[in-house]
Amino acid sequence: MKLQIQGVGKEFAVRGADRPFTALDDVNLDVRAGEFLTLVGPSGCGKSTLLDLLAGLAVPSRGSILLDGTLVEGPGLDRGVVFQQYALFPWRTALSNVEFGLEAKAVPKRERAERARTYLELVGLSGFEERYPHELSGGMRQRVAIARSLAFDPDVLLMDEPFAALDAQTRESLQEELLRIWQRTGKTVVFITHGIDEAVYLGQRVAVMTSRPGRIKRVLDIDFDSREGDLRADARFGEYRHEVWTLLRDEVAAASEVVPVG
Numbered sequence: 001m002k003l004q005i006q007g008v009g010k011e012f013a014v015r016g017a018d019r020p021f022t023a024l025d026d027v028n029l030d031v032r033a034g035e036f037l038t039l040v041g042p043s044g045c046g047k048s049t050l051l052d053l054l055a056g057l058a059v060p061s062r063g064s065i066l067l068d069g070t071l072v073e074g075p076g077l078d079r080g081v082v083f084q085q086y087a088l089f090p091w092r093t094a095l096s097n098v099e100f101g102l103e104a105k106a107v108p109k110r111e112r113a114e115r116a117r118t119y120l121e122l123v124g125l126s127g128f129e130e131r132y133p134h135e136l137s138g139g140m141r142q143r144v145a146i147a148r149s150l151a152f153d154p155d156v157l158l159m160d161e162p163f164a165a166l167d168a169q170t171r172e173s174l175q176e177e178l179l180r181i182w183q184r185t186g187k188t189v190v191f192i193t194h195g196i197d198e199a200v201y202l203g204q205r206v207a208v209m210t211s212r213p214g215r216i217k218r219v220l221d222i223d224f225d226s227r228e229g230d231l232r233a234d235a236r237f238g239e240y241r242h243e244v245w246t247l248l249r250d251e252v253a254a255a256s257e258v259v260p261v262g
């Protein structure tokens with residue numbers, strides 16, 4: 001197993017409330033090496049909280065997270081994180097943004113530039129190396145962010161709604177590219193999304209979360225004969241989509257009934 005999430009809970013202190021708020025409660029999930037797992041759930045169910053825990057940006061209140069059998073205790077270069085907002089350095093060019101992670105790994109300067117070029121090419125951005133973030137479109141910036149997280153060659157990619165801010169067409173082409181990159185590199189990917197189509201299209205498994213507190217409600221295997229061609233036109237795509245939709249509908253209804261503590 002690449003990642004093991006075992007009995008994980010996360011509480012937050014809430015101003016003015018005498019009890020803490022339970023964002024995650026007893027989350028159990030294993031992610032296999034080389035797997036593409038998507039995570040869906042109603043708004044506020046704790047998806048980003050769970051990703052922060054996997055990234056080591058926060059610590060669980062209960063339970064543990066293991067990466068290759070070792071307890072995750074902080075961020076590390078074995079995990080690359082891509083957020084919804086591009087989080088690029090505005091004063092650095094695309095190339096220099098991608099080189100950033102390599103500086104942390106003490107890769108020599110010449111090799112850094114070469115590797116950064118290779119990854120920019122992989123995400124379809126050859127010719128844009130010297131552009132600054134403000135000179136790139138939203139989709140291009142997100143490609144740079146992906147190239148940056150791939151460049152230092154992490155085993156695991158953690159992605160928090162990376163395509164949510166993009167228009168439908170750009171999103172679809174980036175989804176396709178991400179699948180291609182995943183197939184080529186064999187990374188383990190955990191991908192959070194609001195989109196049911198996106199979850200079914202990208203994931204080999206889709207984990208559906210419950211609302212408040214967040215738990216894993218069900219993990220569905222998405223089993224297409226082949227990932228070539230137009231998956232969305234496959235009859236089974238519609239069936240999986242409906243299954244996830246039904247699981248989510250109950251949770252969204254439950255979430256809207258609950259009055260938040262504090």
Ligand SMILES: Nc1ncnc2c1ncn2[C@@H]1O[C@H](COP(=O)(O)OP(=O)(O)OP(=O)(O)O)[C@@H](O)[C@H]1O
Binds near residue numbers: 043047
């Ligand atoms: N630092 C914090 N302090 C207090 N509460 C927090 C904190 N971070 C998150 N929460 C609460 O924990 C719950 C889960 O938040 P989280 O951002 O993980 O949800 P999400 O599923 O990613 O939501 P969305 O889909 O809307 O992005 C929310 O109710 C949120 O208000």
